[in-house]
Amino acid sequence: xxxxxxxxxxxxxxxxxxxxxxxxxxxxxxxxxxxxxxxxxxxxxxxxxxxxxxxxxxxxxxxxxxxxxxxxxxxxxxxxxxxxxxxxxxxxxxxxxxxxxxx
Amino acid sequence: xxxxxxxxxxxxxxxxxxxxxxxxxxxxxxxxxxxxxxxxxxxxxxxxxxxxxxxxxxxxxxxxxxxxxxxxxxxxxxxxxxxxxxxxxxxxxxxxxxxxxxxxxxxxxxxxxxxxxxxxxxxxxxxxxxxxxxxxxxxxxxxxxxxxxxxxxxxxxxxxxxxxxxxxxxxxxxxxxxxxxxxxxxxxxxxxxxxxxxxxxxxxxxxxxxxxxxxxxxxxxxxxxxxxxxxxxxxxxxxxxxxxxxxxxxxxxxxxxxxxxxxxxxxxxxx
Numbered sequence: 001x002x003x004x005x006x007x008x009x010x011x012x013x014x015x016x017x018x019x020x021x022x023x024x025x026x027x028x029x030x031x032x033x034x035x036x037x038x039x040x041x042x043x044x045x046x047x048x049x050x051x052x053x054x055x056x057x058x059x060x061x062x063x064x065x066x067x068x069x070x071x072x073x074x075x076x077x078x079x080x081x082x083x084x085x086x087x088x089x090x091x092x093x094x095x096x097x098x099x100x101x102x103x
Numbered sequence: 104x105x106x107x108x109x110x111x112x113x114x115x116x117x118x119x120x121x122x123x124x125x126x127x128x129x130x131x132x133x134x135x136x137x138x139x140x141x142x143x144x145x146x147x148x149x150x151x152x153x154x155x156x157x158x159x160x161x162x163x164x165x166x167x168x169x170x171x172x173x174x175x176x177x178x179x180x181x182x183x184x185x186x187x188x189x190x191x192x193x194x195x196x197x198x199x200x201x202x203x204x205x206x207x208x209x210x211x212x213x214x215x216x217x218x219x220x221x222x223x224x225x226x227x228x229x230x231x232x233x234x235x236x237x238x239x240x241x242x243x244x245x246x247x248x249x250x251x252x253x254x255x256x257x258x259x260x261x262x263x264x265x266x267x268x269x270x271x272x273x274x275x276x277x278x279x280x281x282x283x284x285x286x287x288x289x290x291x292x293x294x295x296x297x298x299x300x301x302x303x304x305x306x307x308x309x310x311x312x313x314x315x316x317x318x319x320x321x322x323x324x325x326x327x328x329x330x331x332x333x334x335x336x337x338x339x340x341x342x343x344x345x346x347x348x349x350x351x352x353x354x355x356x357x358x359x360x361x362x363x364x365x366x367x368x369x370x371x372x373x374x
Contacts, residue, residue, distance in 0.1 A: 005176070006169045013162045013169075020159070021336060024329040028109050036325035043159050043332065044314055047307030054176065065239075069180050073308060076187040080312045083195065084319030 005057035009050055016046040048077055107142050109330040115142065116334025120160055122358070124342025130335055131157050131277035132216060135209065136365045140372065144327060146205050150197070150276030151317035152328040154310045157278045159332045160339035161306035173300035178240045178255060178293070183305045185262045186269035186279060187312040193273020194313030198320060200274075206373025209275050213366030216281050221359035242297065256292040264290075273313035278306040 020042035027035030055070035115137050116130070123130030131153040138149035168174050197205065241254040255261070264286035268279030280302045287298040317323055 006172075006174070010166050010169045013166050017159065017162055017166075017336070021333065024333050028326065028329055028333070031326075033325055036329045040155055040318075040323060040325060040328055040332075043155055043162070044311060044318065046162055047158065047311040051308055054180065058180075066177055066180060069184060073180060073183050073187055076184070076191055077308065077312055077315075080191050080194070080315045083191075084315040087198075087316065087319040 005054060008053055008057075012049060012053065013046060016042055016049075020046075048074075051077060107144065107327065109326060111142065112138075112327055112330035113334035116156055116331035117338035118334075120156070120335035120338025121342040124160070124164070124339040125345065130160065130339065131275070132213065132281065132362065133365075134331065134335075135276050136213070136369060138327075138331070139206075140365075140368060146202055146209075147197070147317070147320075147322045148324045148327060150205075150274075151314070151322040152324070152331045153276030154272075154314040154317060155323065155328045156332040156335040157276070158307050158310040158314060160335050161278065161303050161310070163336055163340060165304045165307065168300035168304060171300070173296055174304045175240070175242050175293070175297055175301045176304075178242075179301040179305045181240065181258075182261055182265040182283070182287075182301075183308055185265040186272070186283070186305060186309045189266040189269025189271075190273035190279075190309045190312040191269075191316075193270040193275075194316035195273075196270075197274050197313075198316070203373045205275070206369050210366045210368075210370035210373060212271055212275060212277075213362050213369060217359045217362030217366060219281070219285065221356065221363075251294060253292055253294055253297070257290050261287050261291045261293075269309055269312070272306075272309050273316075278303075279309055280306065 020039045023035050023039030023042060026032070027037075027039055051070065051074050055067060055074055058067040058070050115134065119130035119133040119137060122133055134153045134156060135146070135149045138144040138152065139146050144152070165174070200208070238254055240258070241252070243252055261283075264283055265279075268282040271277055271282060272279040280299065283302045284295070284298045287293045287302070288295045291298075293301075314323075
């Protein structure tokens with residue numbers, strides 16, 4: 001369970017940041033919301049990918065108790081995604097809570 | 104709120120990432136107050152930006168800590184069940200709190216953190232060097248020539264602390280390490296470096312559990328989040344490199360004062 005999976009995770013995290021950072025920078029410079037969204041989503045899905053990798057590594061090591069624990073963590077993340085997908089759009093009441101922008 | 108200069112947001116992200124990394128806190132405790140009080144960003148937007156920023160810096164830190172063999176993955180996974188549940192709950196509850204209630208919750212949390220930091224500023228944690236079986240969750244830590252062995256004790260306390268840390272993360276956009284790390288170290292017998300590295304490694308998952316909800320509610324304002332996260336990345340990497348060279352105790356005392364002061368200011372904002 002150690003060594004191999006840590007190398008894979010390190011590689012995946014490095015790759016994700018190497019993709020996300022230029023997308024965010026390019027999005028800011030060009031005012032492109034598509035690039036910004038792609039960069040933010042690249043950051044947001046990386047922990048999910050990390051959790052999947054750890055789950056697979058636990059299963060490959062036949063460490064069944066911790067495979068079950070890892071699956072539980074994945075289930076919580078899936079619940080969050082499901083809840084997010086079912087949320088209504090922001091309400092005008094919440095928008096009114098925003099303080100005035102600084103002058 | 105989109106009138107705030109991206110450069111100013113970048114510098115804010117870099118400064119809070121640097122401070123947070125030097126203190127092992129994650130930058131959220133400084134980022135949310137700065138964005139709301141100094142730059143006028145709505146608190147929900149600031150919390151969402153902080154979550155993504157903390158996530159990015161946690162991923163960057165994990166690449167370093169995974170190399171050093173400091174991350175206890177089994178322990179991290181087990182505690183993450185509680186932390187991610189707390190974060191999901193915190194993210195859901197946050198939608199039902201008013202801006203005033205969020206400010207007051209943040210103020211109480213900041214003040215508590217400030218007091219904890221002040222009380223622990225002179226504390227030095229000693230590693231246990233047990234020869235006994237480390238169990239399913241214990242491990243080994245190498246420091247130069249020395250090898251330390253540790254065994255996890257009082258796991259239920261660690262689980263409760265993780266749940267609270269997750270809820271704080273989801274509610275206020277923090278990483279939760281400020282709650283988790285001292286308790287894992289003090290009560291559960293986990294060496295401070297292992298506790299910090301394991302907590303940081305799992306922060307990505309913790310913040311993701313609530314960040315999806317903020318994203319779904321349209322509270323992730325892309326230009327603000329992008330500028331802050333981009334600044335936090337180099338800031339946190341520099342902070343991690345220079346953290347060994349600063350006088351930690353005086354820095355912690357200073358930060359305790361800052362946290363208490365900002366907590367008071369947040370409380371006034373939420374009146």
